[in-house]
Amino acid sequence: MKLPTDLVRMYKEIHGWVGIVAGLALFIAFYAGALTMFEEPLQRWASPPSTLAPAPSLERTPELVAKVKAAYPQAARGYEVNLVIDAAHPGRVSWRAPGGKRGEHGGGATYFASLAPDGSLQVEKQQRSEVANFIDVLHQQVGLPFPHWLAMPIMGGVSLLYVIAMISGVAVLLPSLVSDLFALRIGRNVKRMWLDLHNLLGLMSLPFHIIIALTAVVFAFHDEFYGAQRLAFSDAASRARPMMRAEASIDGTPTITPLRIVQRLQEQAPGFTPHQIVYGQGGGILPALRVQGTDPRYGQRGPTYGIAGLDPDTAEIVDRNYMPGMQDGWAATTTGLFTLHFGSFGGYPIRWTYFLMGLAGAFLFYTGNLLWVESRRKRERKAGAVTQTRATRVLGALTVGVPTGCVAGTAVTLAAAKLAGPSASYGLHSAVYYGVFLGCTLWALVRGAGRAGSELTVLAAAAMLTVPAASLLRGRGWYDAGELLLVDAAAAVMAIALLAIARSAWRRAGAGTRDSVWAARPLAS
């Protein structure tokens, strides 16, 4: 396709600058995002076994609920009946401690309850590891250790740059699309190979990137968008009302039993697997009695579930807005967009696909950074500089240090969850991650990209191996399902891949041109 040369040159420059500003943040967002595809299994892998007695049957659950309410009156405001008992939900009944922030982005400690064999009430504070949540937040905040209110606008800025990078990247590629697309020139010209790879990855995953970018803008700016709409379109009286309706709660005891709810739901939505019954808790748009669950035939609104809103007396499905397969066109459209971001359809095959797409996306940004550093070197060389300028050296070092730091840091903090046990707080996971991350980044800056490249990749491989090592130390007791061994297996595979990468980086450092930032012994400056 023919495009004016000035347009292509302009977009090429924009693509380069936008990419170098946002690339490393996007690497972290994509790598951590790929890991969040397995948030539930990772959490189960990292959480110690519960000490609660086996959950009582659904028939006996009303007895448990009554005992919980008698002993913990605050639980009556809102609680859950868990239908799937696993490491993340070890007790039949759970509730949040008061004082914890409510709403989408917060929550106090969670308690789980069960009945001991003698019928007495057993309560356990949540043992669930914080590590999966930490990785999720790392993903949402593009790796920034800031409070939510500060990290979100920055993430939003990154997502806007990401859209610009996509548009400009396509504009740059279009003129040579036909000749370049399936050409992967692996040979002496290393930059050509990286460029071919960058183009191929970028174009083939373009639909995925469009969806991720669009949804990321929504996640960053939905409050601002809604706020602006309300400011512009609503009258003063309506604006005076809080935007979030106060959460609806159920007075007294619902007349319908959990068992009956499950039965009624089965009649109305046979393909839907309920995971949790939620009583009177949640944000303004959610119904007071609802059931969260999955139906792999349809997309789900949440990362891990869809929602059926029920009539509290008859358990008839009255709110279909988030119910997989029962939504109207409007709700199905927005759900579809969320679903495509979360990969929450089609079960684990899709999650694995998204995992690989996320890694490919992270690799796309990494190759983009490599290209930027490389073409700057060429330009500076032409301008007469024999050695690299400091800016190029620093960016080369960051291109090596930040991705390896992120890969090593997430692996070590994941392993730490198993070693430190239930006392590992969010802060501890944060400290472990940022310690490793900053250590790698500093190391790259001090040693230079050429030498640090292979060294840090070997370190990342070793960090990956701490995951199965932690499992070996803890033994079999921490596995509530055999599939969780896949966590250790995946970490081992990634360690092998990292070692292979380290080997080529090492070769490149020895054999490449001396003035390259990737050379092990750069020319003295």
Next chain:
Amino acid sequence: MTRPLSSRDWLGKTSAGFVLGFTFALALSGLFRLWTGYGDAYFSAQGQLGMWIMALTWPLVLGFVFLFRTTLRAWLWLALANLVTWVPLVALGGLHTS
């Protein structure tokens, strides 16, 4: 005789896209709100889609705003886009009345 496109005037063009692109996106979502009639129910399914319209329009404007030859043209064309969306929106009563 037209000046070739350049990335040098990125700041002016980006500002135009950032400000007028946002108000343009807001007007489009306002027209959508009028058309579907969801009123103040911003969290209804239609209301959410109205928000998504902004999330789609604004970044697209930011990505394509560089195609204007000059910063001035970017501001003028986007102002025009705002005019042709806000005028019918106001005329049809899409704004609050107080």
